[in-house]
Amino acid sequence: MKEKLSLFFQLGKSMAKAKRTITSCFIALSVIFCCACSGGPINSSISSSTDASSSSDKETIPEKDPETEDIAMSSLKTLRSLSGTDALGREVTPVASLSESRQVGMFYFLWTGEHGSTGASKDGHILDISKLNVSEIKSSSDIGRHHYWDEPLYGYYRSDDPWVFRKHLELFALAGVDYLVFDYTNSWGSDTQRPNNYYKDVTDILFPVALEMQNQGWDIPKFAFMLNNTSDKTVKWLYNDYYTKEEYNGLWYRATDGLARDKNVEGKPWVVCGDSVENLEENIKDKFYIKRTQWPNEKPSSDKTWDYEYKDDGFPWMSWERTKDGARKQYSHNGIMSVSIAQHVSGAFSDSVLIENNYNAVYGRGWSSLDNNGYGGNNKERVAAGSNFQEQWDYAVGEARKGNVNNIFVTGWNEWVAQKQPAGNGRKTSYFVDLYDDEFSRDAEMSRGPLGDNFYMQLTENIRAFKGVPAASKSLAMQKKSIDLNGSLGQWDGVSGFEDFKGDTAVRNHASSNTSLPAYTDDTGRNDIVNTRVVYDEQSITFLVTCAKDITDYENGDKTWMNIFLDVSASSETGWNGYQYVVNRTFENGRSTVQKLGADGEGTASAGTAQIRKKGRYLVVQIPRAAVGAAADGFTLRFKVSDHVVEYKDILNYYVQGDAAPIGRFNYTVKG
Incomplete structure (x- = not known):
């Protein structure tokens, strides 16, 4: 049985599009959010039939509709705020600027x-x-x-x-x-x-x-x-x-x-x-x-x-040179x-494997100049961490x-x-x-x-x-603002969002590189997330998620519908791939469950409930701070919004299926 979220929303707008920025003309917008739960996890009667033209809550919102934000500025904020943790526990950290x-x-x-x-x-x-x-x-x-x-x-x-x-x-x-x-x-x-x-x-x-x-x-x-x-x-x-x-x-x-x-x-x-x-x-x-x-094997x-x-005007794509002690010499x-990432200094990468007793013939991903008394060597235990790649970066950054x-x-x-x-x-x-x-x-x-x-x-x-320039806490500060779920979207005016790529839910249907394989197809793209805003007040953390088109209705039992993953620094929970909580996996009595995440990616127990409002391409989710271990100020929040990542327990599928904002292991990072 399909169960629906529905709210009354009327919107008129006129928009002009430029190459790098998008600004909007005068937008008249009136939104009434109200809840009349009458059974079922998410009831289709969560709506109001009030005519927007006669509503006393009618507001004017210039230039700050989520779709019409200046993408150049919003995407810059997005890039600066990105964080993530890889499979080895290494972190990508936010920056103040690039x-x-x-x-x-x-x-x-x-x-x-x-x-x-x-x-x-x-x-x-x-x-x-x-x-x-x-x-x-x-x-x-x-x-x-x-x-x-x-x-x-x-x-x-x-x-x-x-x-x-x-x-x-x-x-x-x-x-x-x-x-x-x-x-x-x-x-x-x-x-x-x-x-x-x-x-x-x-x-x-x-x-x-x-x-x-x-x-x-x-x-x-x-x-x-x-x-x-x-x-x-x-x-x-x-x-x-x-x-x-x-x-x-x-x-x-x-x-x-x-x-x-x-x-x-x-x-x-x-x-x-x-x-x-x-x-x-x-x-x-x-x-x-x-x-x-500039070829790496060119002779003196x-x-x-x-x-x-x-x-002098050479463009180098690889360096084979090392000093005799194995130190870098790019x-x-x-x-x-x-x-x-690796260098085939003998002329062929396979030499280290297919020729006996020749393991250090080339510099593989796990090469380090620290081995063999400074003469360098390969080590399979370092391959996943890319010690060679890291030493090359360290040398280049040091020279910079x-x-x-x-x-x-x-x-x-x-x-x-x-x-x-x-x-x-x-x-x-x-x-x-x-x-x-x-x-x-x-x-x-x-x-x-x-x-x-x-x-x-x-x-x-x-x-x-x-x-990058390391980010100070001030540059990641989340706006403190109370949101009335029964009020207008005009409350979000002046709150900048995190931008996601429009069109990344397109259907895939293309031949493989080999005729021995069938064509690759992927139609998991559903709701195309384009912008996410977040604010907090003394009681709650509230999200406004905007999609390119009307958000699909929730279907009973769908664990992948408009999920929000949270990592809260103040929480003691461990979770899955750095995330401690997930919202919108399940619903109870018209509210979304805030679930604790187990190491396998499944929800383990309820930490509380979140209120949710949806109409058209907008979704508002309000989460109690206490439910996610953020009762006191000074917390850091890392979050991701995803939809229809069908095989949701494998983090690599967040690069492939549905839509993830941001993609893969990345998160948006804010401080409360």
Whole structure:
């Protein structure tokens, strides 16, 4: 039996939309919240038939309707307030601000699904190294085929899946990534034929997704390309296909460069090229700010004293150099420094596994310069924590504090596959160059394997260490304000909210990267949460949640309907993934139950009840402070709102299913 929440609400509005901010014209709004419970957990008679036009409570609310807040300002507040705890107990902490003078880029790959009709599969089976035995891996079969190092959290997706790209951009925006560099280093082209490995079919689908999110007001990463072979030909094709189109002008990375930020003051789009770019026509070359690809294995040149061929205008995507005692030696290229998750210094990541007694041949995720009397070494126990990645970040942040670095480029996000190479080059068995397994690989994107979202959370916290100013209590202060549940929404005027991405409940229906798999589908998106406001008074904590469209009616027994998760610093409860309480899992006599959370994600016992009002796309939830251990002032509240995360006991599903505001393990953080 469907049971309903219903309240009378009449609203007239006129709204004009700008690129980065949304303001509203005069909005006349009248809301009467009243409760007439007459049986059932949530009764459809919770309503009033009072005509808004004759109501004495009619109010005028300019510019502060939840949907029409200035998203640029609201999203900035959202980014500053984010917190979270990863599977290892490491915390992402709020910041007072994020520096615009320090930039972070990410190496991004567009090639999954672009490796022929069968992709990384054979005879209907995915070629995933994590699912193969060593004899299969070493054998001479499947030479030339691409293999996954593990299964991505979003499945073996095609790079042109717009649903996945939307998720990626949301994750990057929340982490603080400023730009993506697309890997075109395998592109070869001519004047008359587009290059291979050019991925135009992919970018033609992805760029409109980016424009849509940008037009909502979100500060998503800007884009650039990294080329190598026939750079002159590829740049020309890119210029004609994309850079001449006005609609894409706002997508390109145009930052100033150099430690003094005195280069590229004209704001030209960046492109990273090999030496052949010198052959490019001057009229096209002049349209770009050109950086030179800095490879980690480039040999010393006679006129340099560096350990490798250092380029002043080089753009480094990885550093192999270490001092002989194993300490870090990432070079700053006039302010730009690479930070990579792992480094294949022997030339192939599989060397540490497939060659006997060769474990330290490459620097895996668990490498540390502190091992072996300072000469460094791998350790499987450190893989999940990413000791290598952390040491690279620590060195780069330390150099930034000395004034030597203002731009960090991270390798990488979503490479996922490597080609199986035949025995040779001193190797007796088949081998893999760029990726191998969870220890010897370099992707930060979440996996379904043992690494989960560890590296995404680690990435986010380190970006904050590099760009952020620690948040003082005042910057996180929650507004103290009493809300009358039977009053108008005008009470929320002047209360800024936390913004969530609109459109992230879109249905997924897209082919996988391999014809051996059925298409990926996901229709769990239901209520699209776009804004959440919270206030408190002496008795209660009150939330106003706004969705893009009318909120669905609660159905009896639905544990995933408009859940609010709470972590209260003053509470002694332990809970699940940092959350101690959940609201709206169950209802009793017209009120929502505030449940304590067990370690398995299920509610264990009632801590009290919350009052709830819903009409249209608005939901108000009022929770007694005493019920959640926040009776005294001075508490910190971390919270998340989610809807229809069907498999709700696995925190990784909050990246995938339904809607979670904010996504994944993140929370909004306020202080009372």
